[in-house]
Amino acid sequence: MESAYFTPEIEDFYVGYEFQCKIYGEEDEWVNCIYSRPTDEVFCKDSDDNIWVNDSIRVPYLTKEQIEAEEWKYYQTIPDSIFSKSYVEYYKDVELFKVVISISETSHYLTIEKVFQNVQVGNGLQEFRNTIYNGECKDINTFRKICKLLRI
Numbered sequence: 001m002e003s004a005y006f007t008p009e010i011e012d013f014y015v016g017y018e019f020q021c022k023i024y025g026e027e028d029e030w031v032n033c034i035y036s037r038p039t040d041e042v043f044c045k046d047s048d049d050n051i052w053v054n055d056s057i058r059v060p061y062l063t064k065e066q067i068e069a070e071e072w073k074y075y076q077t078i079p080d081s082i083f084s085k086s087y088v089e090y091y092k093d094v095e096l097f098k099v100v101i102s103i104s105e106t107s108h109y110l111t112i113e114k115v116f117q118n119v120q121v122g123n124g125l126q127e128f129r130n131t132i133y134n135g136e137c138k139d140i141n142t143f144r145k146i147c148k149l150l151r152i
Contacts, residue, residue: 022056110137
C-alpha cells in the first residue's frame with residue numbers, strides 16, 4: 001500500500017506551507033505545522049553545507065476532503081480504460097465559467113479545465129473544455145498555489 005505522506009523538497013517550503021512534524025516523547029506524535037521561518041528542527045545541514053529537509057517532516061498527499069474544504073464540489077468519477085485507476089472530477093463556478101478539475105489519487109496528476117457551456121453548434125448546444133493546467137499536484141499546498149496563480 002502506498003504511503004499517505006511524502007517528504008517535501010527544501011524548495012517546496014514557503015511562508016504558509018502546511019506540513020506535519022514529529023514530536024518525540026513517550027509516544028511519538030505527528031502535529032500539524034505551518035512554515036513561518038527557517039528553523040533547525042525543519043532543516044538539517046551536513047559537514048559539506050548541504051541542506052535538506054529533516055526526516056521528521058511529512059506532508060499528506062492531497063485528499064478529496066481537502067479539495068472539498070476548498071469549496072470544490074464533487075462532479076463525477078471517470079474510470080480509466082487503459083490503466084486500473086480512475087479520475088475524480090470536481091467543479092467550481094468562477095465568474096462566467098465553470099472550472100473542472102480531474103485528479104487521480106494514485107498518480108497525483110491534476111488537470112484543470114475551463115468549461116464553456118451551452119455553446120451553439122449547428123442546431124444544438126454543446127460543452128467545450130479548455131485545459132489551463134496539466135501536471136503533478138501532490139498536496140494541498142501545491143493545489144492552493146496553482147489555484148491562486150490561475151485565479152480560481
